[in-house]
Amino acid sequence: HHYVAIMAGGIGSRFWPMSRTNYPKQFLDILNTGKTLIQSTYDRFAAFIPKENIFVVTSNEYINIVKHQLPELPLQNILGEPSRKNTAPCIAYISFKLQQLDPQASLIVAPSDHLILDPVAFNKVCLEALSFVNKHNAFITLGIKPTYPNTGYGYIQYEQHAVTDNVYKVKTFTEKPELELAKTFLASGEFLWNAGIFVWQVKNIISAFEKYLPEMYDVFVAEKDKFNTTEEIAALNNIYPLCTNISIDHGIMEKAQNVYLIPSSFGWSDLGTWNSAYENLEKDYLGNAVAGDQVMVFDAHNNMVHAKNDRLVLLQGLEGYIVVDTKDVLLICKKDKEQEIKEYVAEVKRNK
Ligand code: GDD
Ligand code: MG
Numbered sequence: 001h002h003y004v005a006i007m008a009g010g011i012g013s014r015f016w017p018m019s020r021t022n023y024p025k026q027f028l029d030i031l032n033t034g035k036t037l038i039q040s041t042y043d044r045f046a047a048f049i050p051k052e053n054i055f056v057v058t059s060n061e062y063i064n065i066v067k068h069q070l071p072e073l074p075l076q077n078i079l080g081e082p083s084r085k086n087t088a089p090c091i092a093y094i095s096f097k098l099q100q101l102d103p104q105a106s107l108i109v110a111p112s113d114h115l116i117l118d119p120v121a122f123n124k125v126c127l128e129a130l131s132f133v134n135k136h137n138a139f140i141t142l143g144i145k146p147t148y149p150n151t152g153y154g155y156i157q158y159e160q161h162a163v164t165d166n167v168y169k170v171k172t173f174t175e176k177p178e179l180e181l182a183k184t185f186l187a188s189g190e191f192l193w194n195a196g197i198f199v200w201q202v203k204n205i206i207s208a209f210e211k212y213l214p215e216m217y218d219v220f221v222a223e224k225d226k227f228n229t230t231e232e233i234a235a236l237n238n239i240y241p242l243c244t245n246i247s248i249d250h251g252i253m254e255k256a257q258n259v260y261l262i263p264s265s266f267g268w269s270d271l272g273t274w275n276s277a278y279e280n281l282e283k284d285y286l287g288n289a290v291a292g293d294q295v296m297v298f299d300a301h302n303n304m305v306h307a308k309n310d311r312l313v314l315l316q317g318l319e320g321y322i323v324v325d326t327k328d329v330l331l332i333c334k335k336d337k338e339q340e341i342k343e344y345v346a347e348v349k350r351n352k
Contacts, residue, residue: 001104002130003202004045005094007087008038008058008066008112014273014338016345017329018306026112027065030277032291037271038112042070044119045108048127055079055098056112057090080233082240088251089243092209092216093236096224098202105202106133109248114196115280117267125264129199132167132260139208139256140199141170142264143192149182152272154194154249157185158261170259175249192261194249195268205252212255216243273338274322278304288315292325304335 012025019025026038033040038056045054052074056066060080067078079097081090091109098105108126116122129140143156154175158168173194177185185191209217219242226235253259269276281289281304288297292307300318307313307325315323322338324331333341 001102001106002049002108003053003098003102003105004049004055004108004110005091006038006041006045006054006056006110006112007090008056008062009081009084009090010111010113011084012113013342013345015277016341017326017331018324022061023065024062024113025271027062027069030271030291031115031280036069037114038066039069040116041110041112041114042073044116044122045110046072047119048123049108052077055094057081057094059084080236082237085240085243085245087248088209088213088216088246089240091205091248092213092220092243093239095202095205095209096220097227097232099206100224100228103203106130107200107202107205109198111196113271115267115269115271117269119266121264121266125262125266126199128166129262132164132262133200133204136260137204137258138200139204139253139259140167141173141253141259141261142195142197142199143261144195144264144268146186146191146193149179149186150193151176151179151182153270154196154253155182155185155191156194156259156261157188157190158192163260166262168261168263170261173249173253173256173259175247175254192263194253195264196270198248198253204258208252208256213244213246213251216251219243274304274306274324274333274341275335275338277306278322278335302335 008026011021012019015025027036029036051072055077057079058066060082063078063080133140141156155177156170157172158170162168219239223235223239226232269280278289283289287302290305294312295305295307296314298316300315302320303318304322309325309327313325320335322333322335
């Protein structure tokens with residue numbers, strides 16, 4: 001009764017200009033591995049979950065990309081959402097659908113766009129988590145040792161004594177804190193980053209929707225009998241306009257009581273930004289990370305260069321920059337200013 005839902009509806013705007021709304025980063029091979037991020041995610045799960053039990057929830061506009069990139073996945077396991085409402089509605093959708101197919105279902109929910117260097121360790125943690133949630137009415141989060149006060153993550157504080165082997169009771173869950181708070185969390189040593197991967201029984205997460213997001217719950221309950229019938233798409237078209245745009249982290253995880261944590265070290269990286277790609281790519285002796293065959297670098301240091309267009313890119317003297325060359329956009333941005341890329345993208349869209 002084990003299922004996986006891979007969430008693949010985000011737009012990855014911080015990886016602009018490679019990641020675009022019509023072709024976001026989960027569908028790209030950011031690290032030059034020969035596989036896109038969603039392909040690696042799928043392979044990690046297919047190693048221990050039958051493919052009939054792996055679902056991808058994505059925006060309707062990406063369904064064809066998913067079909068193309070995951071040809072093994074049964075077509076009925078690719079679920080399209082009519083609009084982008086963040087992760088809470090996405091998780092409600094797969095949960096109500098699964099509850100009908102298999103009331104005993106337990107579910108791993110995972111992002112489609114992370115790097116995990118040690119799939120064997122990952123597999124082990126997932127199985128531990130599944131076994132725990134099958135015995136307890138618990139929500140499992142996977143915690144990663146934080147290295148700096150990143151404000152784009154959830155922070156989880158947990159009790160020091162393990163409940164069983166490797167499972168700890170969560171005290172607090174704070175999604176995307178302000179910088180000052182993130183610094184305090186880091187300094188206390190009591191917090192781990194939320195990896196964004198959750199494990200629970202479907203019936204329990206549905207109860208949590210009823211308790212913490214009751215309006216969304218009601219909207220789904222009203223239409224759920226149409227799931228797994230020819231009316232499923234019509235049902236979604238009724239449901240989505242009525243859903244608030246909210247993440248599972250803000251909507252449920254910050255409030256839920258029975259949350260547990262497994263501290264995990266499987267070489268996790270969010271790969272959220274060009275700097276995280278830089279950290280994970282091999283560097284030349286001058287500290288340049290270069291993705292692309294046609295790049296020449298002279299007397300340049302610590303740059304992140306991504307250029308996979310059939311044209312030569314030559315750098316001289318540049319230091320600490322992100323250089324991304326795509327067919328229609330060339331980005332040259334200081335590495336320590338990359339958080340501003342989101343704003344520039346908004347500006348570009350306004351000027352269109
Ligand atoms: N189907 C669907 N629909 N998927 C979505 C949607 C949506 O509307 N919005 C986002 N996703 C997908 C993204 O593609 C990604 O794979 C995953 O859901 C998580 O969404 P993000 O938007 O990337 O979340 P985040 O990175 O800001 O924060 C989450 O992940 C962090 C770790 O990377 C949170 O769980 C944080 O607490 C966590 O630390
Ligand atoms: Mg993310």
